[in-house]
Amino acid sequence: MLRETELLESFSVADLYAWAxxxxxxxxxxxxxxxxxxxxxTLYWGKRFVVDAYxxxxxxxxxxQHAFTGAFGVLEGGSVHTxxxxxxxxxxxxRLQRGRLDVREVEFLRRGSVxxxxxxxxxxxxxxxxxxxxVSVVVRTQRDDEYNPQYSYLHPGISFDPFFMDRVNGRSDExxxxxxxxxxxRYADVVADLVGGSDLATAFFMVLNAHRALLEHRQLFAQVQxxxxxxxxxxxxxxxxxxxxxxxxxxxxxxxxxxxxxELRLFIALLLNVPTGDRILALLGARFxxxxxxxxxxxxxGALLEEASLGFSLDPLQMELxxxxxxxxxxxxxLDEIKRSYDDDDVxxxxxxxxxxxxxxxxxxxxxxxxx
Ligand SMILES: [Fe+2]
Numbered sequence: 001m002l003r004e005t006e007l008l009e010s011f012s013v014a015d016l017y018a019w020a021x022x023x024x025x026x027x028x029x030x031x032x033x034x035x036x037x038x039x040x041x042t043l044y045w046g047k048r049f050v051v052d053a054y055x056x057x058x059x060x061x062x063x064x065q066h067a068f069t070g071a072f073g074v075l076e077g078g079s080v081h082t083x084x085x086x087x088x089x090x091x092x093x094x095r096l097q098r099g100r101l102d103v104r105e106v107e108f109l110r111r112g113s114v115x116x117x118x119x120x121x122x123x124x125x126x127x128x129x130x131x132x133x134x135v136s137v138v139v140r141t142q143r144d145d146e147y148n149p150q151y152s153y154l155h156p157g158i159s160f161d162p163f164f165m166d167r168v169n170g171r172s173d174e175x176x177x178x179x180x181x182x183x184x185x186r187y188a189d190v191v192a193d194l195v196g197g198s199d200l201a202t203a204f205f206m207v208l209n210a211h212r213a214l215l216e217h218r219q220l221f222a223q224v225q226x227x228x229x230x231x232x233x234x235x236x237x238x239x240x241x242x243x244x245x246x247x248x249x250x251x252x253x254x255x256x257x258x259x260x261x262x263e264l265r266l267f268i269a270l271l272l273n274v275p276t277g278d279r280i281l282a283l284l285g286a287r288f289x290x291x292x293x294x295x296x297x298x299x300x301x302g303a304l305l306e307e308a309s310l311g312f313s314l315d316p317l318q319m320e321l322x323x324x325x326x327x328x329x330x331x332x333x334x335l336d337e338i339k340r341s342y343d344d345d346d347v348x349x350x351x352x353x354x355x356x357x358x359x360x361x362x363x364x365x366x367x368x369x370x371x372x
Pocket of ligand 1: 125
């Protein structure tokens, strides 16, 4: 219906807001306290289905599934949309499973794009909004208990109930979050003790909460994690791997917050979501058909490193080397290529510096996905 009516092309986001504030009363809102959307807005409330509009100025959605069916369409802005498959390998309980999360498809959505939403694991997805604001309209059924829980996912393969995560210790979760802000050291001690006496699933949820609460206190977080590992051993290791991946992604997610340039945001979206360098290059090639994908990736990497203020930037020679490295050429072949445009002796003299450059580069978490 969303697609056929061309409804999304018939009004702007400003029209939508003006219409909503002009109503004598807003329709019943789907979830008054929800933070999903900046803001979320229910446009139509029915017993069987609702129509919502979600505005996003900066946020990105987690990898998640749904306890309802319907469709969403882009009213304003654009997004990188990724869909996933999950194969369950170990069911810890109904709140937590371990398995394999694979990226199925990565695509660009723009104004007018419409996609179906299916319930459960048939449709696992994430959205990374490229423009500010990005607004989507969702036509959907009411939440169906049969489809609960609405799992979220972490790479490389964790499926968990995020609504349970917020209330793993009942009321105490709020107190723990407050304690983390008041006295992070005391918080780490308390959580380490709680984790020491918990079952595997509860320990994971507490460690995940601690991971978020102690983002600025990695040493303290390491204490909590070590305690959990000492109690649960090897069974907890895949869950810890998921947190390591989050740490890797954090450099990019922090950059995402401060960068507004759509091309750079698109590049960050690809680095965060696309598992291999080859696929990133293929998507860049599709998005920027006028420029070779390796060149585009190199230019964007140069700009990103500058924005990241890591004390790491690319001069023209390094740019050339980087582009060749993306082709995964052996080092000697790269030097031969560079000698076409630079003096042979100069390149030979620069050999140790270039070797070090490539080794330092491979350790930069920001660019690591390009070489995967
Ligand atoms: Fe969704």
